[in-house]
Amino acid sequence: FAPAKGNKYAASGFPSVSNAVADGDSTEIEIEVAIATYFVRGALSTLKEFHNFFS
Numbered sequence: 001f002a003p004a005k006g007n008k009y010a011a012s013g014f015p016s017v018s019n020a021v022a023d024g025d026s027t028e029i030e031i032e033v034a035i036a037t038y039f040v041r042g043a044l045s046t047l048k049e050f051h052n053f054f055s
Helices: 015-023 026-048
Strands: none
Touching: 015 026
């Protein structure tokens, strides 16, 4: 969580995506969503194999 450009007081789960949407830049939105998707999928693959994590 981090602050977005437009609101320094509230935390945002995906501030880079929120900022891209607020700016209205479709290319930047696609890039930021792709980056977030990459990391979420990486976390998901780790969690799917959690039983093998400590083996």
